[in-house]
Amino acid sequence: MVEAPMDVEELLMLGKYMELQPAALRQVAEGLLKVRDREGVERPLRANAVQREFERRRGRQNIVLKARQMGITTWVAGRFFLKTITGRGVMTVQVAQTREAAEGIFRMVQRFWECLPVELREGPLRRSRANVGQMCFPGLDSEFRVVSAADESAGRGLTVQYLHCSEVSRWPGDAAATLAGLRAALAPGGEMVMESTPNGAYGCFYEEWGRGVEPGVGGSDCQGDDEVVRHFFPWWxxxxxxxxxxxxxxxxxxxxxxxxxxxxxxxxxxxxxxxxxxxxxxxxxxxxxxxxxxATGECCFEVAAVEARLVELGEPVETRRGGTLQVWLPPIAGKEYLVGVDTAGGGADGDFAAVQVIEMSSGMQCAELQQRLGTLELARVSAELAREYGGATIAVERNNHGAGVLAYLDSVERYSRVYEQTGVAGWLTTAGSKPGMVSRMGALLVESPWMFFSRRLLGECRTFVAMAGGRTGAVNGAHDDCLMAMAIAQAVRAEFVLKTR
Incomplete structure (x- = not known):
């Protein structure tokens, strides 16, 4: 049992001791912190096999892939709580997937404090604030916060020494943007833990896991500044x-x-x-x-085929417009081309618009644009690409903002080679036509993956999933504009091939 320090200086000395002797942290946690076990009994926080293995292998930045209820969230919360109450000027932030989950984590941290010796709670660790999700220790100028990933301001304006991101695979909205903002708040030399159960072969957590590295033989001392150490813990x-x-x-x-x-x-x-x-x-x-x-995620496409093609891809032969326009196959005289356009509202925070250029006879991808553009600018860029590719036919999705793009193509660009569907300009995506578009793309990805050159496009294919009620679309935080522009182009091409037989 650890003897409770009685003043700020002794707390700071304990913190330095844990830094110099990492194995001592387990002893301090067992002596000071209490949790409720699976039977609801309050007991000291004793590290289990998973928690001990994480502690042995951890680096400065870590990502944990795990089975359910392995105790990682509890251990990281306890570890970071100890760091907060034994250091001066420490800011710790834990981020949960929902507000309910954040409240659950905070109740656990609240128990850590409530079970400390009364001399600490009424002395150096007296709190000036302890509302839902936040506790401040003015004697140390330190603070512990638990927030939800749904909070757009999570971590904004802070300098964080210890950051714990829980169940990242289930974060709502643009998880990658939320994580980027939190990382920007992490102080140089700060410690970070991302952990989650899996949730499909796509999304922010899946991408982060793929970029991680195995722990070095020498532990965290061998870790590079930007490397994230991977930890996998199976259920057994x-x-x-x-x-x-x-x-x-x-x-x-x-x-x-x-x-x-x-x-x-x-x-x-x-x-x-x-x-x-x-x-x-x-x-x-x-x-x-x-x-x-x-095994999860219900991706609409064959993930193995998509990933195999991603491995084969090279770089585009040309990029323009700050990299938003990529070209793989320049126009060849005498060939027929098609331009597929998926529209958006534009604006700095709006959805992306996307343009795909394909060769009509083979269906091969030639060029791709993904950029936030208003209807007038999108019409101009689409017409420019169509003219560059020998006066190509432009197929614009006429849903939503598409009507504006079609109007500008006619009145401003004076471009006449516009695809018509039953006598009406543009392609209409409906609940009836979308399943066929998606199925066609799925078949092409398996049978003719060599047709596609874009990492953006294939990345969107990996995050395009089946949803409740039979709908399909991009998972939270992902996009499907490049995919839909290509699906439109391939659907129109299929009509063209059918007519010319």
Missing amino acids: MEEAYVGAPVSDLREDERRVVLAHGLTAEQIGFRRGLEASYRGLRSQEFAEDAESCFK
Whole structure:
């Protein structure tokens, strides 16, 4: 048991001791912090196998892929709370996926404080503020905040020494933008932990995991300044995950037993997961760092085909307009081209507009534009590209802002080669036509992936998912404008090919 320090200087000395002797943090946590266990009993925070392994391997920046209820959120909260109350001028921020989750984490941190010795709570760790989500310690000029990722101002205007991002794969809105803002608030030398269960082979957390690195032999001292250390914790590392013993093993169970040394009781628990979670077992109780992503998310396209093509891609032969316009195949005299246009409202915070140029006979992608443009500018750029590609046909989605683009193409650009559908200018995307557009793109990605050269386009394919009610679209924080512009172009091309047979 750790003897409670009674003044600020002793707290600061304890903080320095934990910095010099990292193993001491576990002893201090056990001596000072209390949590409620699975049975609701209040007990000291004793590190389990997962928490000990994380502590052994962690770097300055970390990303944790895990099964459910492994204790990482609890451990990081406790660790960062200790850092906050044993350091001067410390700002700690924990970010949860929802306000309800943030309130749950804060209740846990509140318990940490309430269970401290009274001499600390009424002395150097007396709080000047302790509203929902925030506690301040004026004796140390330190603060601990728990916020929701749905809060657009999360972390804004702060300098953060310790940052914990929880369940990142389930953050609402533009998760990548939220994370970028929080990273910008992290002080040089600050510590960061991102953790989550998987939620599909796409999105911010999936991308961050792919950029992470395995921990070096020498631990955090071997980590580069910008490197994020990866930690994967399968469900069987939690000792409580056991069930009735199983003796009649299936072939897949034998493989898991041989590979990881699982017991008959753990296989019994695994069978219980299959009965309870069915197809979501690999997501909620991960067994490896690959299948847990790909078993979830209901992507509309074949993820393996998309990722294989992404690996093969090179750079465009030309970029313009600050990189928003990319060209892979310049125009060739005598060839016929088609320009597909997905419109948007424009503005600094609006959706992107997208333009795809394809070669009519082969369907190959030639050029792509993705930029926030108003209707007049989009009409101008689309007409310029169409003229550059030999007077190509322009197919504009006429939904929403498309009517304005079509009007400007006619009245301002005087461009006459505009696709018409049943005598009306433009392509109409409806609940009836969209499934066919998506299915066609899915078939092309599997059968003819060589047709596509854009990382932006293929990235959008990976984050385009089936939703409730039979709808399809981009996941929260992702875009589908390049994809829809290409889907329009390929649908119009299919009509053209059919007519010329």
